Amino acid sequence: MIDKLEFIIALARERHFGHAAEACGVSQPTFSAGIKQLEDTMGVLLVERGSRFRGFTPEGERVLDWARRIVGDTRAMRQEIDALKHGLSGHIRLAAIPTALAMMSMITTPYRAQHPDVRFTIWSRNSIEVLGMLENLEIDAGLTYLDNEPLGRVQTVPLYSEQYRLLASSDSPLGDRDTVTWAEVGQVPLCLLTPDMQNRRIIEGLLRQAGSEVAPTLESDSIIVLFAHVRTGKWASVMPAKLAEALGLTEKVRAIPIVEPEVSHSIGLVVPQRNPLTPLINALVNEAKQLAPILNAAVPSGPVVAELLKPKARADG
Structure with a gap:
């Protein structure tokens, strides 16, 4: 069932059957059969069919909403069990608006000092894309505006103005x-x-x-x-x-x-509206919360910013 829910999420992201199948690493016939099996299980049509993808039915939109929750929770469960066995390790995918990209290192650098087995991928995206990628489980967290346009279902950590x-x-x-x-x-x-x-x-x-x-x-x-x-x-x-x-x-x-x-305008970290968060993202949120008072103390001068950007070991580790 989980793999079929992954298919629905991929289709919402790609808006194209062939591209979604490729993203899931399966052939298009296998992908289409998986969507059909999910429809048979639910007893409703999920996708408006035609020569190309035309959208989801109202029932399909609800299944998509549940798919994002279930797949997200499943990934979180697997990651938490893995962290209990091996400690924090893995891959965090992030996206930031261009004006906040330079600040990302103030979170990732102390994070990696605490958890050296974690690696990062960071994309530059506009604010709408950041939220869309977060909703479609393409990223784990984002850095964006918090107070100017609707955010949807996310948890936020304000960082600075x-x-x-x-x-x-x-x-x-x-x-x-x-x-x-x-x-x-x-x-x-x-x-x-x-x-x-x-x-x-x-x-x-x-x-x-x-x-x-x-x-x-x-x-x-x-x-x-x-x-x-x-x-x-x-x-x-x-x-x-x-x-x-x-x-x-x-x-x-x-x-x-x-x-x-x-x-x-307020800039901050956005993460999925999920409880509990994955161990990797929970640690990221904690880093952001520790950084926020420093950034909000004042608009720092160049030397202060340079000092914040320096890699350093954490004393509280």
Whole structure:
């Protein structure tokens, strides 16, 4: 039964019978037969059939919801038994919004110091993709916004508030200012994240409130691309304060607080709404909870961020 439930989850993720079969490591006939067996067991149609995948029936949507819970709980049970036998080991899959990627190492580095047999895979995704991957059991946890768009059924650990800075050359028109307003930022040629990113939607909203339309001179889904352009001294961008410090400012590039209004959004860890959590994810949540007071104490300066990013052994181990 569990393998058939895995089929349903894969189909929801891939939206294509052939791709879902490939993801499950079976032939398409085997995959289709498995879905049919599940339908026979339930006594209802689960999938709207046609020449291609058209969606789930209402009954199929409910079975999908239960499949995610049952498969997630089954994986958690196996992992917990394995941890009792061998200690914490295994693979944690994570996804983070681009503006939070640099902060991920503040969780994973002390975690691995405590549990050296755990390995990580980290993807850069937009906020909608982070939640979708978590729902479809493609990742174990994510780092994303907590307070700007609906999260669905997740547990959250708030980590820090994202505050905004104009990154600009010191010799640019606004480069010598102690603060700038959002209205003034709207008059500067900007390079920004692509529109599918929640950070971009936040910035667009703030600029429109200030009476400016958003017309960036460059867009990218990579913070590194934006930062590299800003460092040339010929471009400006809007980035979270902690991210700007973590990436490292130069003498020529300044991070100028943006006011009128001063805005912040909560960034945090999201994990499945499951009790109990898997041992691996429970340990991850504990690391996040220990990090949160440090990050919330103040917006750290560059040396403080650099110190937080240093690999170090935990004294409480």
